[in-house]
Amino acid sequence: MHPGPLMKIEYSTRHLRLSGEDGFQHTFHAFWLRESSDAPGYRDPITGHKLQNANEIPLNIAIARATAGAERLEIEFTDGHRAGYAWDRLRRAAEHPISDELVGEKLLWDxxxxxxxxxxxxxxxxxxxxxxxxxxxxxxxxxxxxxxxxxxxxxxxxxxxxxxxxxxxxxxxxxxxxxxxxxxxxxxxxxxxxxxxxxxxxxxxxxxxxxxxxxxxxxxxxxxxxxxxxxxxxxxxxxxxxxxxxxxxxxxxxxxxxxxxxxxxxxxxxxxxxxxxxxxxxxxxxxxxxxxxxxxxxxxxxxxxxxxxxxxxxxxxxxxxxxxxxxxxxxxxxxxxxxxxxxxx
Amino acid sequence: MHPGPLMKIEYSTRHLRLSGEDGFQHTFHAFWLRESSDAPGYRDPITGHKLQNANEIPLNIAIARATAGAERLEIEFTDGHRAGYAWDRLRRAAEHPISDELVGEKLLWDxxxxxxxxxxxxxxxxxxxxxxxxxxxxxxxxxxxxxxxxxxxxxxxxxxxxxxxxxxxxxxxxxxxxxxxxxxxxxxxxxxxxxxxxxxxxxxxxxxxxxxxxxxxxxxxxxxxxxxxxxxxxxxxxxxxxxxxxxxxxxxxxxxxxxxxxxxxxxxxxxxxxxxxxxxxxxxxxxxxxxxxxxxxxxxxxxxxxxxxxxxxxxxxxxxxxxxxxxxxxxxxxxxxxxxxxxxx
The missing domain is CATH 3.60.130.10 (Clavaminate synthase-like)
Incomplete structure (x- = not known):
């Protein structure tokens, strides 16, 4: 997914909807996007662990502005936090919510x-x-x-x-x-x-x-x-x-x-x-x-x-x-x- | 549970219903009773493990006769198997289907x-x-x-x-x-x-x-x-x-x-x-x-x-x-x- 085939970005305060020419579409929750931030200072650079607990994010967190860049979607939230989301990362999160990178697909056999x-x-x-x-x-x-x-x-x-x-x-x-x-x-x-x-x-x-x-x-x-x-x-x-x-x-x-x-x-x-x-x-x-x-x-x-x-x-x-x-x-x-x-x- | 307060034994081919004066009642499935047999030769005396697999018991197994004794309920099944079931064991199986003998009840605390x-x-x-x-x-x-x-x-x-x-x-x-x-x-x-x-x-x-x-x-x-x-x-x-x-x-x-x-x-x-x-x-x-x-x-x-x-x-x-x-x-x-x-x- 990159801006080329990406047709539309729609967002309300709480939701962000992406639709692609190839049929891809997914609605992301504003809280999910905010919690998924990997902006500098938000994650430990070695472990990738979050440096902020989910309960420190305002429950009414909303999207103030979303802008499509070449590589990333840039979002500014109502608490002032800004973060970029690589298109590929968003697509993977929507299409493969359960990671399978560590083990291959199981083969059922007789x-x-x-x-x-x-x-x-x-x-x-x-x-x-x-x-x-x-x-x-x-x-x-x-x-x-x-x-x-x-x-x-x-x-x-x-x-x-x-x-x-x-x-x-x-x-x-x-x-x-x-x-x-x-x-x-x-x-x-x-x-x-x-x-x-x-x-x-x-x-x-x-x-x-x-x-x-x-x-x-x-x-x-x-x-x-x-x-x-x-x-x-x-x-x-x-x-x-x-x-x-x-x-x-x-x-x-x-x-x-x-x-x-x-x-x-x-x-x-x-x-x-x-x-x-x-x-x-x-x-x-x-x-x-x-x-x-x-x-x-x-x-x-x-x-x-x-x-x-x-x-x-x-x-x-x-x-x-x-x-x-x-x-x-x-x-x-x-x-x-x-x-x-x-x-x- | 013993025959004293036990008021009724009712059984069809597939079910056996016990009712007690103290309000106890439970319906046992004929297959469950047959599989739960601990008649001699049916369980390993040391491990208590079954010596017969469940899939060796006829699926249409039924109760041919049930007789209340002082200590036990005696059952004869349609495949000829006979077994005795201590009253206490049946009551425990009905009232505490999930064993908790190994750990005490959890205390929720603040x-x-x-x-x-x-x-x-x-x-x-x-x-x-x-x-x-x-x-x-x-x-x-x-x-x-x-x-x-x-x-x-x-x-x-x-x-x-x-x-x-x-x-x-x-x-x-x-x-x-x-x-x-x-x-x-x-x-x-x-x-x-x-x-x-x-x-x-x-x-x-x-x-x-x-x-x-x-x-x-x-x-x-x-x-x-x-x-x-x-x-x-x-x-x-x-x-x-x-x-x-x-x-x-x-x-x-x-x-x-x-x-x-x-x-x-x-x-x-x-x-x-x-x-x-x-x-x-x-x-x-x-x-x-x-x-x-x-x-x-x-x-x-x-x-x-x-x-x-x-x-x-x-x-x-x-x-x-x-x-x-x-x-x-x-x-x-x-x-x-x-x-x-x-x-x-």
Whole structure:
């Protein structure tokens, strides 16, 4: 947007309306414009943080004069403040009110996604562009595969340190997951039972962001590993079964974990939806979730989720590593699987 | 609830209705009852996790027979499953669908709360009941005061290890906050500017749970420290200005932090509300928040928050320590202030 295709600037005291030849139009609020000022002295030059609180701006702030320049719109406000607004900045604020510059657009996927690419620890370490490619996979499809991570206890530490901070919990930071003798386990993941697709640790506040699984040794015959895009499932439900989506995103479910050291509990719907419609979190864990004893009519819809659980949705299946048969969702399917083998090639 | 005051059990195939002489009544859904079974073999005896997924239960599950016993209601389902339900458990499920056994009821407070009690590090270390009292303060009023923490760098480590896990961020885990020379700061907290009440790090996902502030040395003259109960403010707004509450809990705001190593950004409303009405998070940070360029009518309401910001609400003010003039809210006001001095006595 620049003054060329900009046809009209109209303003009253409280509103400023911009219309372009290409069909763009947006009405800006005078208070929004005043608060968005980046005039010298109004923002910290290093942090960009505002140096004035919104509540120091008069509520009746109005536009005294607006003038179109070549690069910027110049505005003088009734409190004497003057500021310039680059045309591009105004257009972006109107057309993309929610910034997405830090993460790419999410890709919803099913089994047609095919075999995901492998990332190599050595390359991630040596080449920032390779690391960016892995982070892009995480942001866009929700998981990434890494190999040649040292197959020793705590061997994933170096990889983890490349991409973020490990959250300490009552499980420690890196946990050894293996089947324990009967009576010693305190979680179904420590038994030889097959685990259905689920989201990890929905009973934690906050839920895990990314979960990493590092296969040191695969001593199982057969088996298969499954990855599911929870966002794809949720968006499909939203499109095809809006009544069910409403039930799953509003009916409280209690998630609970306990052992002799800790009780972890959260109450929340299966799906958290932001006011602007974005899906924020998924919580699907058939073993530790318990829907509340809500109104039977609500539960009538809620329980008909049967046909829509991830278990029946398209998914990636590979004879991959029996240690990796877990999915985790937060924002998206967020499993980082790191193996030293090549079972997925 | 026991069979004595229980007047009636009525059931159709899909519903079971219990009515008591004391006015209690609730209708349970057959699927909910079936899924809630804790019959032997249905739950892991150690973890309490279900051994059967909800999607393995027939969607048309119904009640074949219900029989009132002295201790329990016995139900036989149409798939042959039999289970007993303690009367107390059913009553609790109906009357308190959202469990609150792990944290006490929150207390909304203003300046009439008075001087909060001090906790002593030595006592917290020695006496689990004292530690429980501190955790109860955190859960109920959202903050706690601790003294006699070693006034040395990293001296709060032992206290932190008593109550939880320190989250590592790009700031490290324990950070030294002090005014830096002009040009070296990358956050307003590193300047000598007075900081208005705010919530810490609203640009992080997830937001901080608890923030601790440890005063090693107070070299300021005068000043005052302020604590505000964000939940009190939010509930007051909800009661007195429902239109404003709606705007603050639905209009997206961009929170952003950047330095030469990291860009942190989140987009979310000032107030996150759960589907059941609970307030989950507050995000108020007059310096780094920027409301989106939404519809001017929405912004008309949103910007009239001026009279309702925490800055104008009743609050605790004490000449306490100039290093502690920060409030943080998540679930509630969640500042743990630890000082070695006695300025608050």
């Amino acid at each position: 089994a047609s996604l095919g075999i995901p690419r492998w990332h190599e620890l050595e390359s991630l370490r040596a080449d920032p562009q390779k690391l960016l490619a892995l982070l892009s996979d995480l942001a866009r499809v929700g998981f990434a595969l890494v190999r040649h991570v040292p197959a020793v206890n705590q061997g994933s530490r170096e990889f983890l340190d490349l991409i973020g901070y490990t959250r300490m919990t009552n499980n420690g930071d890196i946990e050894d997951i293996k089947a324990l003798p009967r009576g010693q386990h305190y979680d179904l993941s420590m038994t030889p039972r097959a685990l259905e697709p689920h989201v990890d640790n929905p009973y934690r506040i906050p839920q895990p962001g990314y979960t990493t699984l590092h296969c040191l040794r695969n001593d199982a015959e057969g088996g298969e590993s499954v990855l599911i895009d929870g966002l794809f499932v949720a968006e499909t439900i939203r499109r095809e079964r809006p009544d069910l989506f409403a039930a799953l995103s509003t009916t409280p479910v209690v998630y609970r974990y306990c052992d002799d050291q800790a009780i972890l509990e959260n109450t929340a719907p299966f799906i958290d939806v932001a006011p602007d419609g974005r899906i924020l979190h998924l919580r699907f864990h058939g073993r530790c979730d318990q829907v509340v004893a809500a109104d039977p009519d609500v539960l009538d819809t809620f329980t008909r989720r049967g046909g829509c659980t991830p278990a029946s949705s398209p998914r990636l299946r590979r004879n991959w590593s029996s240690s990796c048969s877990r999915g985790s969702c937060s924002w998206s399917t967020t499993t980082v699987c790191s193996t030293h083998g090549a079972a997925f090639d | 300046a009439s709360l008075g001087i909060p009690r001090w906790h002593e590090l030595e006592s917290l270390r020695a006496d689990p009941q004292k530690l429980l009292a501190l955790l109860s303060d955190l859960a109920r009023v959202g903050f706690a005061l601790v003294r006699h923490v070693p006034a040395v760098n990293q001296g709060s480590r032992e206290f932190l290890d008593l109550i939880g896990y320190t989250r590592m961020t790009n700031n490290g885990d324990i950070e030294d906050i002090k005014a830096l020379p002009r040009g070296q700061h990358y956050d307003l907290s590193m300047t000598p500017r007075a900081l208005e009440p705010h919530v810490d790090n609203p640009y992080r996902i997830p937001q901080p749970g608890y923030t601790t502030l440890h005063c090693l040395r107070n070299d300021a003259e005068g000043g005052e420290s302020v604590l505000i109960d964000g939940l009190f403010v939010a509930e007051t707004i909800r009661r007195e200005r429902p239109d404003l509450f709606a705007a603050l809990s639905t209009t997206p705001v961009v929170y952003r932090y950047c330095d030469d190593q990291a860009i942190l950004e989140n987009t979310a409303p000032f107030i996150d509300v759960a589907p059941d009405g609970r307030i989950l998070h507050l995000r108020f940070h007059g310096r780094c928040d920027q409301v989106v360029a939404a519809d001017p009518d929405v912004l008309d309401t949103f910007t009239r928050r001026g009279g309702c910001t925490p800055a104008s609400s009743p609050r605790l003010r004490r000449n306490w320590s100039s290093s502690c003039s920060r409030g943080s809210c998540s679930w509630s006001t969640t500042t743990v202030c630890s000082t070695h001095g006695a300025a608050f006595d």
